[in-house]
Amino acid sequence: MLDRSTPVRHLLSLNDVSDEELYAIVDRSHAYARGAVPMNRPLADRVVATYFRTTSTRTRTAFSAGALRLGAQLVAYGPGDLQENTGEETGDTGRILGLMLDALVARTSAEAAELRSIASWNTMSVINAMTEDEHPTQAVTDLSAMLTTLGRLDGLRVLYVGEGNNTAAALSLALPRYHGTELYVRTPPGYGLPQPALQRAGEYATAHQALIEERHDMDDLPDDVDVVYTTRWQTTGTVKHDPDWMTSFEPFRVDDVLMKRFPSAVFMHDLPAHRGQEVDADVLDGDRSVAFRQAEHKLYGAMGVLEWCLAGLPPANRAATR
Structure with a gap:
């Protein structure tokens, strides 16, 4: 036996x-x-x-x-x-x-x-x-990659841009459990974090003097962040029911203009990526991208x-x- x-x-x-x-x-x-x-x-x-x-x-x-x-x-x-x-x-x-x-x-x-x-x-x-x-093991990967790249987790500031999918849900359930972290989630209307994940993330944030904030526009972004993170808009195994969904997502693309707002931030992506959709090629393949090192993690x-x-x-x- x-x-x-x-x-x-x-x-x-x-x-x-x-x-x-x-x-x-x-x-x-x-x-x-x-x-x-x-x-x-x-x-x-x-x-x-x-x-x-x-x-x-x-x-x-x-x-x-x-x-x-x-x-x-x-x-x-x-x-x-x-x-x-x-x-x-x-x-x-x-x-x-x-x-x-x-x-x-x-x-x-x-x-x-x-x-x-x-x-x-x-x-x-x-x-x-x-x-x-x-996607809980993705969050483990992300935290390990952030720790290796930036040298700490407590106090990190992360801007997540895109769909509130399973990767975003896992990140929201993990990062706020580190002291003083800030997670800013920006998703198109109707594509936010699942309410149970958002509620639980808020409880973790309260317990650890952290912050989680979700909005459905790209206004009033934080002054500075350590990480800009996105995932592909067409999540594996899911289908968008709105035939015009990509129009709603367009403002949430990570491009050079967005990255220039945060000159000290690294870029992360859980991959696979669709260049020209959720992220421009210049960002994904640029010097500040750690997406492929993240994949190694x-x-x-x-x-x-x-x-x-x-x-x-x-x-x-x-x-x-x-």
């Missing part, structure tokens, strides 16, 4: 982890990015599976490579591989997989409730690699998450995040 002596940990939503647990995951990811962690294969003899119903370049590769680098064995499922496609209930699929695997990294086109059904048996770790409502974020779920992590060194 598989060893079930250690508690099962899931990462389904950032709301499910404490501040200390989030700090520990980000701290470990940052340590991997700096090369400060010896590769002693902490997940040897573990089996990690990936299950992606929708396309993925960075997240799937990061978790696959990360699991292998940490010593785990890897099983990969494509969208047509499991018996869900013949009508098996999701909970039954999860129950069976949990008898054989140590972790399942899953990307679905549904809300996180589906992953909770799989995780409810508590026999394997379930990691949300993106659902319709949240997908690997380090995946390793931090996997190690937290399957091997446990010591408390974070909070001095490293200040």
